[in-house]
Amino acid sequence: MNPFELHKERLLVFADEPADQVEQAYxxxxxLNNFEVERAPTSRHLRIRYSVVHYSLEGLQKALRKEGFVFDFSLLDRFKHTLIHYCEDVQYHNLKTPEPRTKNNSQEVFVKAYEQHPHGDHVDISPESSEAK
Incomplete structure (x- = not known):
């Protein structure tokens, strides 16, 4: 997996009330370690950057909600965030799966295994008999 695909940049949109929640969230x-946050151009937004290895948008939003922060979500935002949560979850779980064995890789293993062992295709010919022909 391309390491750049693991780095995410998202925008958190907070509700108008409570008034000071954006500053508190900032x-x-x-x-947080391995995490970047900056104020966005509008007063209710924070721009965040993180790696899926360490964080997920879903986990961050749940933790912030648990602390009393309120987000502003339209219906479209909810669909978008659901898709983001799913994609990040899949990426995180794919990091834990081993690299699949490709056909070329298994062929190399087969060749290396049988290079060391004589088999039916190998004929022992003495140097004298090969010169006689």
């Missing part, structure tokens, strides 16, 4: 998220 302070809280700034303390």
């Amino acid at each position: 302070t809280l998220l700034s303390g």
Whole structure:
């Protein structure tokens, strides 16, 4: 998997109330390791950057909701976030699966295994008999 596909940049959109929640969220998220947060152009937004190896948007949103933060979601935002949650979950689980054995790889293993062992295709011919022909 391309390592650049693991780095995500998302925009968190907070509700109008409570008024100081964007600042509190900025302070809280700034303390996380392997995580970047910056203020976005509008007052209710935070831009976040993270790696799927360490975080997921779903996990971050759940943790922030548990702390009392309120997000502003339209119906389209909910669909988009559901798709993002699914994609990040699949990417994270794919990191744990071993690289699949390809046909070329298994062929190399087969060749290396039988290089060491004589088999039916091998004929022992002495140097004298090969010169006689």
